[in-house]
Amino acid sequence: MIITLTLNPAVDVSTTVDRLMPEHKLRCAAPRYDAGGGGINVSKALRRLGGSSLCLFPSGGAMGALLEQLLAERQIEYRTLPMSGWTRQSFVVTETSSHQQFRFGLPGPTWTEAEGESILAELRSQAGPVEYVVVSGSLPPGLPTDFCARIARIVKDLGARLVLDTSGEPLKQAVNEGVFLLKPNVGELAALVGVDKLELDEVDDAALTILEKGGCEVMAISLGPAGALLVTKEAAESKTATRRGILHVSAPTVKKQSTVGAGDSMVGGMVYALQQGWSYEDMLRLGVACGTAATMNPGTELFHKDDVERLLNWINQQAGSAFC
Structure with missing residues (x-):
């Protein structure tokens, strides 16, 4: 079983407008509503690929009810924990005249200590074999920065593997605890190793x-x-000048x-491949x-599955995409 955990879920609202202008009443197109937040997007990606997961997240207020409705319509299995605050919204506006995208992320409700403990208790109580736990997205206000590290310890106790996609101090503390797979971007990796930036040949x-x-077994x-770069435990253990596993x-x-949800889609694809027993290369x-x-x-x-299949065929045909 795959569990996705979303600590700061959202109802994603997207629309278009001809041009953004200050102090004008802007006529937008009809909005689109989607269930959002890192782990929720991963569950949606898994579903589109033909996989399944248990989507775990807090839910509160009218926005929480809408979020649950959107997931039910997609036939995604989920379990919620009640929140005293309302589930947040995020807002995406695409300017049709320039094709620029503007993303507005509202903060989530502030968690109480008891609400944080209830999420951890729910995770500990999972029955049946859990293969992977995916934690993706930001921490909401009120949670301590060691929260992902505490999750990492619980996942180890479950005998599962933690896939983590977050940033900042929560990422650093989780890495100190040790996880299975990390999915940072270059900026997040730079912060993790304590430098301002990384050139591509330094990654x-x-x-x-x-x-x-x-800190992890696979990155x-x-x-x-x-594209993307994969570095595995095999490369870290290699003592030769030419490392295998990169x-x-x-x-x-x-x-x-x-670009909304692109990183979560990537995580969803990788976790699906792992559950199917694919190699790291194919993952x-x-x-x-x-x-x-x-x-x-x-x-x-x-994404659409037919687009994934077409792009995967292109990737598989390219020379040079092999372990070095």
């Missing part, structure tokens, strides 16, 4: 410093339009409409295909 060495310290670094996969060039290729396919659709729609 693999930065990742290796984390793996060598036991998939999102490189944006350049893989770069280029992203296909597509007409980009929105990364599917992840890149899913993440790239998500950028081809407007607003917060994520």
Whole structure:
């Protein structure tokens, strides 16, 4: 079983307008509503690929009820914990005259200590074999920065593997505890190793410093339009000049409409591949295909499976995408 945990879920609202102008009443297109938040997007991606998961998240107020309705309509299994505050909204506006996208993320409700403990207790109580726990997205106000590290300890007790996609101090503390798979972007990796920025030729060495310290077993670094880089435990343990276990996969060039949910789509593709028993190489290729396919659709729609299959075929045909 795969469990996705979303600590700061949202109802994603997306629309278009001809041009954004201050102090004018702007006539927008009819809005689209989607269930959003990192782990929820991962569950949606898994569903589109033919997989399944238990989607765990807090829910409160009218927005929480709408979020649950949106997931039920997609036939995604979920379990909620009540919140005293309302589930947040995020808002995406695409300016049709320039094709620029403007993303407005509202803060989530402030958690109480008791609400934080209820999430951890729910995770501890999971019955049946749990293979992977995916924690994706930001921490809401009120949770301590060691919350993801505490989750990592619980996941180990469950005998499962933690896949983590977050940032900042919560990411650092979780890495100190040790997780299975990390999915940072280059900026997040730079912060993790304590530097202002990383050039592309420095990314693999930065990742290796984390793996060598036991921070994770596998790291998939999102490189944006350049694709993704995979660094595995095998590379960290290699003593040869040419390390095995480092893989770069280029992203296909597509007409980009929105980047919302692209990272979560990549995570969903990778976790699906892992559950199917695919190799790390094929895992990364599917992840890149899913993440790239998500950028081809407007607003917060994520990807279409036929686009993923077409892009994956392109990736598999490219030379040079092999373990080095």
